[in-house]
Amino acid sequence: MNVGRDKIYPDCPTLIRTVEVGGLTKSQLLQKLQQHSILMNKLGERLFADDKFTISDTIYSVRAVEPKVRDLGFPEGTTIPQLFEKANQVGLKLCPLELGPHLRLEYLDQPEGHSGKPSWRHRAPYGSVTIASEILSKDVDFPKGFYLRRIEGALWLRGYIADDLHVLEPDDHFVFCQNENLKKKIPY
Template sequence: MIRRTVEVGGFTKSQLIHKLKKESILMNELGETLLDDDRFTTSDRKYIVETVEIAVQDLGFLEGGTITQIFEKANQLGLKLCPLELGPYLRLAYLDQPEANLNGHQQHKAPYGSITVASQILTENHDLPKGFYLRRIDGVLWLRGYVCDDTHIWEPDDHFIFVKQ
């Protein structure tokens, strides 16, 4: 497990987007859709969260697990879902993320070297983004959105970030 302390809040949505652009952080279309969603809100007050990065296998899923299984097990272990706004703030705080290993293409799987921010899913619509993940490719930092349904099996070596209770 990797622990991080992250300061969250204090920016409006437009200020947060401006800060991401200023730091040359790229986004995919799903990430932009999630940020544009009215349900994505920002706190005007700053607060501190303690995060825990953990692999699916370290939650006990040696063969992988669904997002529901992963979230439920994490909760049993005293970890909780992240506020949705944590994704961009975490991306801004974690500028030294290691380079992704791009050996091979992973269709319908979390990309190599990515870290998924475990947050409350806003909609059951499988075409809309469920949350954010962080990635570094060719020296470029990304804040990306992802889609999945509850039948998708996350690999044992996929990494998630939760908030420590």
């Protein structure tokens, strides 16, 4: 593909959602996830339980933008650091880590990801959506963030591990925040 011909964000079709974040304790947020039968893998549980994962006691609104890797100018794929740098250049910012659980609670109608598709290791699964958030630890065995997935009807909030050399696929979906939309809304 020729990058010059592809439409690059913001001139490409992009899913945008406004999500309210914050206002719950970790235990309240976990309880809401459980009430909606949302599952977590071990990496998601580890990230959620870590003290580095903090949440706001104030409710605020986030405008979440979901481009594909190719929509940010990488038709052959790229690494996470390069993707995050390019997103910043076009006015997108990393999301607060707590957006992952809140977006999972909002995005209950996520399409099935793997139906009839092969599974693979070391790549984002079909239909998954990764939350672009600050990486809390350089330890390669510590989860880098959350991604959302629907597997055989079950909704998941999953953690993932990747290093700075891992190459993302052009059709991988990431969620970023629009810079001007991290606004405080209601004190808790």
